[in-house]
Amino acid sequence: MNTPTSSIADWRKNYERGELLESHANTDPLKQFDVWLQDAVKAQxxxxxxMTLAxxxxxxxxxxRIVLIKGYDERGISWFTSYGSRKGTELAGNPFAALQFHWVELERTVRIEGRxxxxxxxxSDAYFNSRPLASRISAITSPQSQVVASRQWLDDRASVVAKEHGENPMRPADWGGYRLIPDRWQFWQGRRNRxxxxxAYAVDARGQWNMERLAP
Structure with a gap:
């Protein structure tokens, strides 16, 4: 193993790309999220x-694990996956989860919690049918999170599935969408000197969002 020139504990980064003040933040966290996501897209x-799903x-x-957001609106944040995967099994037993976006170039993080x-x-059908054919075949092929014999087994299985299902495969019953309904949001912007x-936003008893500043 190569000896590093400096200890990992000594690595440092100065954060100075922006600021997040209450006067400029949207009172609706979903709208604030939309602004930041669009900023991340524009910044390439x-x-x-x-997003990380916990x-x-x-x-x-x-x-x-990392999953891809596929939609967001007043109903919540959505993504698609196998219901039989580890995340699917865990959500079946405990329907609460957390999401995190990290846009390194903008020195920003968004954390979202909810049911x-x-x-x-x-x-789920509509999204599945919009995917490229190869992605649909993969969803049918893969027993996600399960032990398989080899990479060759997956490739061979994909070939069999492609021949069996043709150009219009149906969505498998154990694959579909999830939606997280937020009750907590947190927006983090890097600043100088840590x-x-x-x-942070949280829902009160009236169903309204309250914003608070947290110490870093």
Whole structure:
């Protein structure tokens, strides 16, 4: 192993790309999220739609993975995956999850927490049928999160599935959409000297969003 020229503990980064003040933040966190996501797209951040999804299993062990946001509106944040995957199994037992976006180039992070529900079969069908054919075949082929014999097994299975299902494969019953209904948001903007900006939003008893500043 090569010896690093400096200790990882000594790595430093100065944050000085922006600020997040209450006077400029939207009182609706969804609208604030929309502004920041569009900023990430305009800045050409790599995969601005990539988000970390955290779930917790029945053994109370948390797990994370990267998924792609496929929609957001007043109903919540949506993505699609296998219901039989580890995340699907954990959400079936504990329907609460957390999402995180990290746009490194803008020195920004968004954290979202809430309850997760499955999207309707009609919504899942519509999205599945909009995907490239190869992606649809992969969704049918892969027993996501399960142990498989080899890479060759996957490739062979994909070939069989492609021949069996042709050009218009149907969405498998164990694949579809999820929607997280936020009840907490947090927006983080890097600032100099580690005095970062953190604005948190939470729903009150009246269903209204309250904004608070958190210490960095």
């Amino acid at each position: 951040c790599p995969e601005p739609n990539a 779930t917790v299993g029945s053994d109370l062990r948390p797990s994370t 997760v529900e499955k999207m309707s079969a009609e919504e 005095l970062h900006d953190r604005l």
